[in-house]
Amino acid sequence: MGGSLGAMARPIRVEFEGAVYHVMARGNERRAIFRSDQEAVKGLVNQESDTDVRMWARVRLGGEGRSAVAGDYGYGHPSGVTHAVKRVEAKAREDRLLAEKLEALRKRLSLFKS
Numbered sequence: 547m548g549g550s551l552g553a554m555a556r557p558i559r560v561e562f563e564g565a566v567y568h569v570m571a572r573g574n575e576r577r578a579i580f581r582s583d584q585e586a587v588k589g590l591v592n593q594e595s596d597t598d599v600r601m602w603a604r605v606r607l608g609g610e611g612r613s614a615v616a617g618d619y620g621y622g623h624p625s626g627v628t629h630a631v632k633r634v635e636a637k638a639r640e641d642r643l644l645a646e647k648l649e650a651l652r653k654r655l656s657l658f659k660s
Contacts, residue, residue, distance in 0.1 A: 584604070590655055603648075605631050
């Protein structure tokens with residue numbers, strides 16, 4: 547074999563369904579995984595199915611500008627993002643499960659904040 551491929555994570559030795567595993571919140575050589583809060587939010591909400599929740603997280607938790615978020619979601623104007631964020635917040639006041647989901651996102655993000 548030629549050349550070094552660099553450090554690689556070792557495989558999990560034993561896996562159990564429903565088990566809890568320790569996940570490191572840093573990269574190789576203890577470097578940050580995400581370079582900014584905005585990048586962390588994008589990474590953490592990437593698989594969220596509700597587009598409004600993704601936009602809410604990027605604006606409220608990641609501090610991204612509405613214009614940047616609007617461009618990523620095809621809105622012609624940032625006001626579309628404002629309306630989406632307000633929709634999510636209004637729904638969360640009525641829907642306990644949504645409120646819990648938003649709080650869980652907030653807590654997960656706090657683990658990665660720089």
